[in-house]
Amino acid sequence: MAKRIDATSVTAYYGSFKAIEDINLTVEPKTVTALIGPSGCGKSTFLRTINRMHEVLPGARVDGKLTIDDQNIYERDVDVTAVRRMIGMVFQRPNPFPTMSIFDNVVAGLRLNGVRRKSVLEDAAERALRSANLWDEVKDRLGKPGAGLSGGQQQRLCIARTIAVEPQVVLMDEPCSALDPISTLAIEDLMFKLKDRYTIIIVTHNMQQAARVSDRTAFFSIEQTGDPGRLIEYDDTQKIFSNPNVKKTEDYITGRFG
Amino acid sequence: MTTTTTAPPSTAPGQSPQLRTRRLPVVASLGIAVAAVVLSAAVVYGAGIGGTALVVALAVVFYLVGLFLASNAVEGRRQARNRTWSALIHSAFVLALLPLASVTWTLVSKGIERLDGNFFGTSMNNIGARDPNGGAYHAIIGTLEQVGVATLITVPLGIACAIYIVEYGRGRFAFTIRFFVDVMTGIPSIVAGLFVLAFWILIVSPYFNDGRPGYSGFAASLALSVLMLPTIVRSTEEMLRLVPAPLREGAYALGIPKWKTILRIVLPTALPGIVTGVMLAVARAAGETAPVLLVAGGGAAINFNPFENNQSSLALYVYQQAGDASRYAPARAWAAALTLVALVLILTIAAKLLARRNRFSR
Numbered sequence: 001m002a003k004r005i006d007a008t009s010v011t012a013y014y015g016s017f018k019a020i021e022d023i024n025l026t027v028e029p030k031t032v033t034a035l036i037g038p039s040g041c042g043k044s045t046f047l048r049t050i051n052r053m054h055e056v057l058p059g060a061r062v063d064g065k066l067t068i069d070d071q072n073i074y075e076r077d078v079d080v081t082a083v084r085r086m087i088g089m090v091f092q093r094p095n096p097f098p099t100m101s102i103f104d105n106v107v108a109g110l111r112l113n114g115v116r117r118k119s120v121l122e123d124a125a126e127r128a129l130r131s132a133n134l135w136d137e138v139k140d141r142l143g144k145p146g147a148g149l150s151g152g153q154q155q156r157l158c159i160a161r162t163i164a165v166e167p168q169v170v171l172m173d174e175p176c177s178a179l180d181p182i183s184t185l186a187i188e189d190l191m192f193k194l195k196d197r198y199t200i201i202i203v204t205h206n207m208q209q210a211a212r213v214s215d216r217t218a219f220f221s222i223e224q225t226g227d228p229g230r231l232i233e234y235d236d237t238q239k240i241f242s243n244p245n246v247k248k249t250e251d252y253i254t255g256r257f258g
Numbered sequence: 259m260t261t262t263t264t265a266p267p268s269t270a271p272g273q274s275p276q277l278r279t280r281r282l283p284v285v286a287s288l289g290i291a292v293a294a295v296v297l298s299a300a301v302v303y304g305a306g307i308g309g310t311a312l313v314v315a316l317a318v319v320f321y322l323v324g325l326f327l328a329s330n331a332v333e334g335r336r337q338a339r340n341r342t343w344s345a346l347i348h349s350a351f352v353l354a355l356l357p358l359a360s361v362t363w364t365l366v367s368k369g370i371e372r373l374d375g376n377f378f379g380t381s382m383n384n385i386g387a388r389d390p391n392g393g394a395y396h397a398i399i400g401t402l403e404q405v406g407v408a409t410l411i412t413v414p415l416g417i418a419c420a421i422y423i424v425e426y427g428r429g430r431f432a433f434t435i436r437f438f439v440d441v442m443t444g445i446p447s448i449v450a451g452l453f454v455l456a457f458w459i460l461i462v463s464p465y466f467n468d469g470r471p472g473y474s475g476f477a478a479s480l481a482l483s484v485l486m487l488p489t490i491v492r493s494t495e496e497m498l499r500l501v502p503a504p505l506r507e508g509a510y511a512l513g514i515p516k517w518k519t520i521l522r523i524v525l526p527t528a529l530p531g532i533v534t535g536v537m538l539a540v541a542r543a544a545g546e547t548a549p550v551l552l553v554a555g556g557g558a559a560i561n562f563n564p565f566e567n568n569q570s571s572l573a574l575y576v577y578q579q580a581g582d583a584s585r586y587a588p589a590r591a592w593a594a595a596l597t598l599v600a601l602v603l604i605l606t607i608a609a610k611l612l613a614r615r616n617r618f619s620r
Binding site for chain 1: 511
């Protein structure tokens, strides 16, 4: 079920500003890929091009080709909502829907896409919450507001919400940056578990996290402020963190710059 | 170094400031207050220049000055400024509250007299100048129907318009709409009434009325709609803008289409604020007199049909009774004014309760 992602000369703009230029990279199914790099280097922008979330902002557009199992998602006749159903996304800050209960949050994707049967929704909710390691903590208060959970629980709720629609790829944009170390550990454990079923791409500022969770690592960087971000190096995580090919990668990883 | 600005002047830069300072005892400010009142009374009555109001106003000024001087002497300049400004802000609050309390008191004390079953059960039909009876039944019906129809027209239209502006509108067209909504906010109600009179009553209504123009409650609803629409559009727009963008993106990322995101995620999140805006508009419309007088014509009899013949409204009723020569009319005017305020209050509370209760249903 998990999909292979192929980016060919992807370039993204915000209005006239070129945020990333000529990104070429392939992500194998059922792997965790980490995107690292200094702030403003375009790793989040690249992540958002993968599920066509980039174009939500006014004036934003994407050039190039991005295929999911040989299907270019930037073809004219591609349905954006179908792409996003296939490629889920978890954001930096937990964003549970404030007007909904925990249960409603988890099944929001299913229900708002037309699933009505209560038994189906309940099964899906339990499965998703179990996968997100949250079931035991919330099973007695599924009717309570989702915004009443702690930050780490909210983020796992958002992950549960994402995998409830059974996507094939899960994108994570700094999912732990607003969380404490214990919640971070819970989410990293979760990524190991989810990797069996999903292709995961994660943006992170935490080098140790990238080293811990990912199979492959992509290093993005910019020459200077105002320049577009570029992919500097993309290799096995082990290689990147022990013996990178490019000097710049080594400098960044050892903390000499960025 | 920042300590130099807040510490007493005795502390040199770099030296740690004194943490304990002398405080003005509570009795002192009370004493200053009493002294200020006595002094101001002595000045005012001694010179024979005014009454109680002037005594109070002057006492406040004396109190502020006395408090500043005393605090300055004991506690230092920063604390003195703090006390004076706090006292000023508190007096401003009381000053702002006074008219509201006064209006409420006047309304209740004068309106309660005729607030009886007869008032709610009868109209003004066949009530002569010497008749102490007579009520506002017809006016209550009129207000409820006119404002109700106007709300039915404007709420969907206004919310849809705000959604367009916030979620879909791009560039010049959306900007133009916003601009004209702003302009509409400033339309005087009499102009809205004249517009409906010229357009609906004189041009359109003859088609439904055997060729003769006719007043109707519905025409009043149209005029009220013109007044309510900009309020609803602007308040809804502000509320929709307050809904955080990550919420929308979270919904998009689940593959939820944009229209469903707006309907099921964005609108419910903004609902309490939207309800407040709608109720503000309803309250404004319920209090309008001029357009109703112009296009519904008023009237003394009960008319349940908003689409035909004259209708009155509570605001218009107040206006007419207040100007009536009968000695029983003023009491009716006050009772109707109290009814109007109570009606708006009840509607507002009900709407807020509904908006809150809906949050976690289903």
